[in-house]
Amino acid sequence: MRKPRRAPPRSGRTSPAPRTVELSIEQVGARGDGIARLDAETVFVPFTVAGDKVLARVEGKRGDGLTAALIEVTEPGPGRVAPPCAHYGRCGGCSLQHLDDALYAEWKRELLITQLARQGLADAPVQPLMRIPPASRRRADFTFTRAKGGILLGFNGRASHTVIDIERCPLLDPALGDALPGLRRMLAGIAVEGGGEMIVTLTEGGLDVLVEAPARLDLFEREALAAAAESLDLARLHWRRPGSGFVEPIARRRPALVRFGGIAVEPAPGAFLQPTRGGELAIAEAILAAIPGGVPVADLYAGCGSFSLPLAQRGPVRAVEGEQGPVAALDAAARAAKLPLTTEVRDLARRPLAAHELKAFRAVVLDPPRAGAAAQAAELARPSAGGPSTIAMVSCNPATLARDLRTLCDGGWRIEGISPIDQFPWSAHLEAVATLRL
Structure with missing residues (x-):
């Protein structure tokens, strides 16, 4: 198999050599990163707030500026607070839990x-x-992969495809968060290699689950998933291979209803x-x-x-x-x-x-x-x-x-x-x- 040829580097776009610098954060930018100045360049530093003095490692270029990784906050700014989530900083879902509530609302x-x-x-x-408010999210797109210790189920890490195994997420409706251990066991109970995605929606009938993964299920795996759907009291469970228009029903125990203006609707699996x-x-x-x-x-x-x-x-x-x-x-x-x-x-x-x-x-x-x-x-x-x-x-x-x-x-x-x-x-x-x- 031929190796793909590497694209030649773009002129003037080479990444700077990594270096450690001291920075003063001036404001929070549109993506949620702190913005500082280094010589004549803009530096984007995640997990910082205006007024922070930080030690950061410059790592690359982004648009018209540089990206840097936060090493240490040497002097916190007035808008910094302790994040409420234990996964914050590794999970890619949130970028501003460290920002004071009033400042966050103003920024948004x-x-x-x-x-x-x-x-x-x-x-x-x-x-x-x-x-x-947090703790009200009724629909979530999770990522999962099989690791040596079992199934990792959660969200992608910040700027990566690494799966961060989530124990508890402050954004999720408690019914979604409480279901994670059981869903993890369900995936671990079948011999499917690799990983995929899982869309979980809280409906009137219970949890509606769509697993999207490239694996082809055999009869034993279908039966194991159907048994898990019953033990977890899921409303529906479906499986879809990426790129396929076919959604395979595994279990349909109750209608997965939502209401709009009081009118009951049963959306298709994974519907927006x-x-x-x-x-x-x-x-x-x-x-x-x-x-x-x-x-x-x-x-x-x-x-x-x-x-x-x-x-x-x-x-x-x-x-x-x-x-x-x-x-x-x-x-x-x-x-x-x-x-x-x-x-x-x-x-x-x-x-x-x-x-x-x-x-x-x-x-x-x-x-x-x-x-x-x-x-x-x-x-x-x-x-x-x-x-x-x-x-x-x-x-x-x-x-x-x-x-x-x-x-x-x-x-x-x-x-x-x-x-x-x-x-x-x-x-x-x-x-x-x-x-x-x-």
Whole structure:
């Protein structure tokens, strides 16, 4: 087998030789790393706060600056606190547990304000940060691998694929955290080599588990997993090989139901849900407050119906989503509840609703993935008589939200308000809901 050729080093991008330096942290950057100056260069140091004096080891380049590993805090800044998690610093899930609560909230809201300003939207009205507390996460994507001592089940380490075996996570709903030992035993009980991922969702019927791993299961392993699902009282257990569209049912003991606006939905295994129930309710409340009751609404990137179903209890809704599984679950729920809701499977990034199609609606809900909704925003920004006069735009990425808002504002839309919602504590991830009017 031929060895792959190494790419030649980029001119001017060679990493500096590792060296130990003393630094004074000036601020916390957009990714959660502390920022310091070394000669004429910017240095990013994780796990630091403004005012820290630290000993750090410069290790490489990142963008227009250098990266450094924290060795020691020689003089703590006023915003430093003790992190609440024993895995902090090794686990890659959180980056800001060491930051004082008030400073953290200020920093997080500023993430959105900074991105808006970069798009010339500094005057956009941004509401105070709404915070969803820890210990409320109902859905988690775990990583697992087989080691000499057994199964490691947890999250990837910071900037690595190393699995950090998690005993307890302060973000998780206690029912998820309590299930980890049993799920670890379940994986250890089958002779599957290597590792994979496990998506665990807390539903009304109990835990819904989807294991994604390259191993092919034999009859003995299927039976062992089914027995484990019963002993752990799981609602459902499925297995999927990466890249395969087929999800193999291992055990279905009870429906894995969630409710949107009081309407029961059984999502497909591993389907996207807002990570917290509190965050989902806060977003839905903002959308319902923005959109007048009784008007026809297009819910774009509708998923399983988090917002379509509450809206359909007030008026007709057209729910559009790119994947068949969520649409099937939403359609079944809407039919059972006899709601005025129709569905469509459509890739909105490739084929957004055109301006003439949008004329059938008086309001639009947008909830795109992190890449945003550039194509759909461009269609909404086209001059057109009639059509929607209200947009409620949900985003988990302040940068693409600001970009799409700029497009809409250039098309004549006005930002009435933006509500930042923090349902990813101690991280740089931020949800927001923007209301726009014509």
